[in-house]
Amino acid sequence: MKKIMFVCKKNSRRSQMAEGFANSLGxxxxxxxxxxxxxxxxDPITVEVMSEVGIDISNQTSKxxxxxxxxxxxxxxxLCGCGVNLPPDWLSRDVFEDWQLEDPEGGNIETFxxxxxxxxxxxKGLIGQLS
Numbered sequence: 001m002k003k004i005m006f007v008c009k010k011n012s013r014r015s016q017m018a019e020g021f022a023n024s025l026g027x028x029x030x031x032x033x034x035x036x037x038x039x040x041x042x043d044p045i046t047v048e049v050m051s052e053v054g055i056d057i058s059n060q061t062s063k064x065x066x067x068x069x070x071x072x073x074x075x076x077x078x079l080c081g082c083g084v085n086l087p088p089d090w091l092s093r094d095v096f097e098d099w100q101l102e103d104p105e106g107g108n109i110e111t112f113x114x115x116x117x118x119x120x121x122x123x124k125g126l127i128g129q130l131s
Contacts (some may be wrong), residue, residue, distance in 0.1 A: 002074040002130045003031045007082065007090070011036030011062040012043045014079035014101050017116050020050050020057040021123040029131040033073075037082055039064040043105070049112045053120075065090070075130060079119070095130070 004022060008015035011034055019034035026032065040062045050057045070076070070087070075095035083091065083098035090096075099122055104112040 001029065001031055003072060004033070004075045004077065004126070004130070005065075005068065005070075005073045005090075006032070006034040006077050006079060007036065007065055007086065008034075008078070008080045009037050009082055009103075010040035011064075012040045013046045013104055013112070014115060014119060016042050016046050016057055016060055016062075017050060017119040018077065018079060018123055019060060020055045021120050022127065024055050025123060026127045026131070030127060033063075033068065034060070035063045035065040035068060037065060037085060045104070045109060045112050046116075049109065049116045052113075053116070075126070077122075077126065095126075097126075 006015040006018040015034040019032050022032040042060055042062055047058050070089040073093055076090050076093045078098040079101050081100040101118055104115045
């Protein structure tokens with residue numbers, strides 16, 4: 001089973017969405033984690049827009065990338081263009097992608113929904129690629 005790490009600056013929005021979708025769509029195919037360059041909190045609007053599509057991420061927490069060992073992961077996905085700030089060991093996994101999706105922070109709920117839908121499409125493609 002492939003292990004995926006989704007990483008963002010704060011692990012509050014985009015990477016939390018990706019973790020929720022990948023856990024749902026990749027059940028039994030992939031093991032999923034998310035983290036941030038620094039730990040923070042899960043944005044309540046992110047929880048809300050994910051629940052709109054039937055995915056409960058209310059129990060997910062924000063974690064720091066430094067809490068994980070890069071050697072344990074097959075795929076590392078940066079959602080924010082922060083790949084340039086990752087330690088080299090994270091960039092040398094079998095799969096590394098930098099999706100560079102807009103941060104919905106400070107935006108209205110429609111912005112969160114737009115980003116959520118973009119994350120969903122990317123996660124579907126990634127799970128297909130890895131399984």
